[in-house]
């Protein structure tokens with residue numbers, strides 16, 4: 001096993017579907033690899049039902065996370081695992097190597113894979129910061145069970161919001177699904193199930209403007225975008241599910257090509273515009289943010305990085 005002073009062939013940042021898949025493929029190519037991640041499973045831990053991952057009819061986020069970790073640890077002879085947060089990635093022109101910095105350590109590598117996924121987008125409403133973790137949450141599966149038999153709101157009528165509303169309909173007394181548009185835009189199979197739940201009330205054309213309470217959240221105000229009227233809802237919990245933003249802060253100082261929404265651009269082999277720097281999964285301009293696609297991109301990155309390192313070493 002390599003120690004920290006070695007130069008890794010391939011250094012993976014992120015332990016979600018993309019990063020774990022890359023680790024398995026890199027290990028099988030016998031690349032000297034390290035994976036630096038804060039967790040195994042990434043965003044998938046935020047859901048209690050994955051039913052479209054080929055080969056598994058149903059997995060919880062926790063189960064898939066455990067499976068990822070077990071699979072990567074099976075290759076620990078070839079993959080060093082560091083449970084840590086990366087702070088910065090640099091490329092040194094003098095020796096063509098990357099330096100990856102965490103709070104306590106520095107690693108060097110021929111190639112680096114950015115597989116850092118994305119994080120929840122905030123609403124920017126008044127009181128949102130104040131009541132974060134005091135009634136406001138960005139993860140239904142993690143925090144939803146705390147609101148048994150309460151009145152709660154889900155803000156966001158897309159994929160995650162609809163899924164969250166269904167989840168909470170089994171837990172809460174009433175679920176207000178607050179949607180800024182005229183109709184829900186979640187996955188059709190999920191949207192179809194929502195009217196079947198007696199305790200979900202859909203509020204369309206509603207812009208959430210304010211959260212209020214004392215020590216804990218007591219409610220929220222939203223504006224009807226058609227009439228301009230402001231309404232108040234008393235809720236003990238509010239889950240904000242309005243999309244995600246790519247986690248690129250560790251490479252934002254590099255001259256990396258990104259889309260207008262900040263996703264890293266890469267080619268079909270997951271190469272970015274910086275030589276030796278790869279990116280895959282939800283942090284990139286991936287076609288659709290799904291685990292199976294992220295895993296596929298991780299595999300492609302590892303295979304191409306293997307070719308790249310071999311050519312580099314062969315001169």
Ligand SMILES: Cc1cc2nc3c(=O)[nH]c(=O)nc-3n(C[C@H](O)[C@H](O)[C@H](O)COP(=O)(O)OP(=O)(O)OC[C@H]3O[C@@H](n4cnc5c(N)ncnc54)[C@H](O)[C@@H]3O)c2cc1C
Nearest residue numbers: 014015016017018038042043086116117281282289290291
């Ligand atoms: C609520 C919800 C439900 C979903 N349901 C499904 C579903 O049913 N089916 C499906 O296919 N997809 C689903 N998805 C989408 C799926 O989770 C993502 O497409 C997939 O997880 C993307 O994988 P990834 O590896 O690119 O990123 P992520 O899963 O976001 O993983 C990123 C990894 O990077 C690590 N990381 C980030 N920054 C750093 C850093 N600076 N240093 C170290 N480590 C870092 C994180 O800890 C994490 O391990 C769902 C997503 C959500 C939020």
